Ligand SMILES: Nc1ncnc2c1ncn2[C@@H]1O[C@H](COP(=O)(O)OP(=O)(O)O)[C@@H](O)[C@H]1O
């Protein structure tokens with residue numbers, strides 16, 4: 001069976017700065033993998049290499065068996081199968097929530113307006129912002145915006161969802177709504193690669209947790225092991241800081 | 248540094264900043280009043296009125312002032328504006344293109360047409376048929392005027408669009424590309440519509456600039472049905488040996504430019520609050 005994501009010896013340089021120093025990992029279909037690690041450790045870059053928002057310097061990334069940085073690969077077609085959710089939401093501010101969810105369906109999947117609207121409404125309903133269809137992003141709370149962004153990605157019927165710290169820009173009281181939506185997605189069997197600092201979510205929802213530091217994977221295993229019983233000093237130090245920030 | 252406060256010590260007896268400010272403002276008013284009094288006493292009001300405010304001559308300008316002159320000015324300005332809007336967007340996209348030669352061409356164009364006087368461009372258009380025998384700008388004087396204003400306007404409008412396009416956050420393109428849009432589609436469905444909103448205030452100002460530059464059609468040798476506001480005012484002033492028509496033409500420009508200026512200011516402010 002092909003892996004949902006397969007990453008082999010992935011390196012990424014920004015000029016002299018080697019941000020990823022040989023990443024190997026796989027994500028199986030239906031799995032939820034959480035990536036944790038200190039700021040600047042290369043988590044976002046790793047995620048962005050999967051849908052080629054960053055071009056890998058060296059190594060291979062396969063999504064559903066297709067090598068994404070093969071010059072012959074149809075990158076737009078690959079991206080269509082991958083939903084991406086950003087820390088800053090990146091909703092289109094000149095469109096309503098409904099239009100945000102419709103536009104790519106119409107322009108990329110060539111769905112008719114009626115179908116696109118129906119699917120958009122279903123997905124907005126699903127993430128709990130069904131009554132906000134006609135609101136512009138600026139009229140929505142951060143939590144609502146992020147859920148619209150998730151609906152926008154889901155409307156494309158992705159086989160895989162990437163989340164880059166989806167709750168980091170939210171006020172604490174709004175984090176729960178977004179995590180609840182992600183939890184529901186995981187239960188439905190969506191394949192998810194999630195960069196997050198929400199240890200509760202990682203512990204309860206993830207099949208595997210990957211701890212990254214300095215551009216390498218330090219630890220990779222079930223949450224009970226990586227979070228509950230970390231083997232490496234670096235992991236312990238990091239978890240200590242995340243779980244007990246006040247000390 | 249240590250003696251700095253000491254130097255300020257004797258200031259104790261000097262006036263407080265607030266008092267000083269009040270006196271300074273009083274002086275400003277005094278100068279203004281003196282100037283107005285001098286003006287009222289020494290200006291030859293009768294002669295001024297005779298030269299600049301002859302209502303009978305102003306009346307002779309109607310209705311052509313609006314039905315011909317202002318109309319032509321608007322046609323030249325709007326035509327040149329539409330030209331520069333379309334080509335300005337194209338040049339701006341070229342300016343930001345990953346393809347080097349497009350960038351260089353766009354930069355060259357912008358530098359040239361922002362760097363030479365608009366009048367020179369108009370003179371060049373006049374001499375175009377000499378350089379290219381058999382070539383004529385379509386639509387006659389209208390075509391020439393719109394071409395001249397359009398060529399110059401394109402350079403400025405391109406810079407306005409470039410700033411607007413660059414003001415749209417990168418995350419917008421990334422979100423669009425992540426949804427499977429091609430680079431071109433992402434640009435036109437997501438980035439350009441936002442950039443256009445951002446550039447509305449400076450573009451309004453650019454339209455005002457073109458409206459004023461449309462007076463350069465004077466050098467195309469326009470006459471009769473093609474005259475714009477400035478030429479019309481100038482012709483009437485010559486005919487009647489009186490400056491009133493020029494003043495009237497000036498006021499007519501202001502009827503259009505002042506409201507547009509306010510509009511641009513309002514739009515600017517609104518943008519500031521909604522984003
Ligand atoms: N586009 C870029 N250009 C240059 N350096 C970058 C770029 N993106 C990220 N980096 C650098 O790569 C390193 C890792 O960044 P990132 O992947 O965002 O880490 P994380 O998401 O774990 O905080 C940082 O040092 C950052 O400054």
Ligand SMILES: [Mg+2]
Nearest residue numbers: 043044045165
């Ligand atoms: Mg990051």
